[in-house]
Amino acid sequence: MLHLLIICTCFIVIATLLPLSRHSHWIVRALDFPRLQIAIIAAALLIANLTLLDIQLPITKGAIAATAFCLIWQLWWILPYTILCRKEVKSATNNNPNKQLSILTSNVLTPNRNSDALIQLVRKHKPDILVTLESDQWWEDKLNVLEAEMPYSVKCPLDNLYGMHLYSRLPIEEQEISFLVEKDVPSIHACLVLKTGDKIRVHFVHPAPPSPTENTESAERDAELVIIAKSIGESVSKDINKSDLPIIVTGDLNDVAWSSTTRLFRKISGLLDPRVGRGMYNTFHADYPFLRWPLDHLFHSQHFTLHSIQRLPSIGSDHFPLLTRLVFSPIRGANQHGLQPDADDRERSKNIAQAQEVSMDDVPRPAD
Template structure:
């Protein structure tokens, strides 16, 4: 039993450490990567605390210290996860009126560049029939294999690349003023375009896929954070209703994503509804919400769903929104404090480490 107690103490301390490391605002990947497995940390923390208290609780100082640390860590993680549970308050209200001329549905999917199941992808698009399709990590093979979409989606912006950062944007709604931009890295594109709803209302759409802070991709989160915050500031200054969609390579609850919503004023439909984990599709115990759609306060939610996988390492996500000019009066826009703006400006001006 002494071995089990020591094992639980070591495991519990590691979980506490993994919970505290993200509080260090350092861009190096070892500090940022522990933001991802929040639910996994909670499950481990509760399991360790439960076993430790039930098997070894005593009034011994050492045992009391370990017990208190494990219980407090579990409470802390519950507090962090709570906004993404169905019992929390929803920041985007469900659409109550039926205004089809003001609706927009978007299917976003990181297809995995090496994945060759383009038929599965096309079948999924036909099944759900979204207004806009964004396919990420798309190379020349995916570009050629999805040209058939042009029959149903006459408006496109295609940026096939062989570096896992290609983008294919297809739309049945009119696109205008479309730009391909390289905001931080000359090899990492993003797309900005105006979408015209059937009612004639224009919506500013941003499609993004920054690099993740992981070995083999980028050792620092600096580029990702900078790109997201540049777009956040652009959204805030934009006169149109806005939507940001893509694989942000960041979890919904991270410090950077929270800062992004405060600077941009955009809402996250996951809050009050669930995690909608999209990655990793092949490893159920290691799944995180990396694929996102954020919108301004003048939209209400029609539907949000994680779709079937078609051999990618990401699940596709489908979002349907309804533009309602009066919605902003009933939905609270995230607001940035002066210190948030200062931090955002520092991150934007920071030099990208070599």
């Protein structure tokens, strides 16, 4: 029993320490994902060490200390996404429908053929914006029925798991499809016009994940997120009462909310995460309850407060759709603050972009 528990403790310690290296290999970066699961295992292992082993033995004391450290460290990353922490985004108090903006983000999974389920969700919740990821020509043909209700659209059908479609009830201006880092991985950049006439800069993204079958390292994903963050950071750093536009970034980032890369994105961009203090809203994997992480995201500038956020029922994909309702309320949101970057963060973001030879100047800035 002693040897088994010590071996398990070693595995937990390795899984906890490897991400500290910031190495971009997919095995290391993948360990950012299951922090909740590792914390649960560490808690069970800590109880086993305390109850089944002789705590007078030095090796037992070492195992208990190591397991306790791992548990605390993993919890530090995920606790912001629980109700135990202060909300980063204020709850909305203005219910004026003209100032609301609802966005439904759905990674449909290209081979999935249950388009009716997504169409029914759109007609039930009536979002202002629908963005689909992994949508190919077949999905485009099926979703054409929505154009009577959502007459504005941007379409980029691809059969490589990176197709993307945008449907909107609100006017879209200055739309552009870009391939920022990889030649077959698109992103959509546009300006939305609210019913009040206010304009919002939006970025819809789906960078490729680090994995053994796609990119063996996270370098491409990290670079795309960093240059978008740097482009946005220049805008949101201005005085809110001057010329900067409200900004929203949403999509499947193929990264968890608490990873060092996503935290870097939030720091450099200055955007807020409405899930902080509210919940994880795990959207992947729909088929495996114990292996679920928040991969689908929506970040926004301080111009918005949150009406609601909810994970919607499965549409047959490996991702659940995510529906977020924001309220444009720049006065109420003016003193909302997220993570702040330091010199190390700025240097790290610079190195990530330079390694892929990309720049924030590559990112479209609609209406900027």
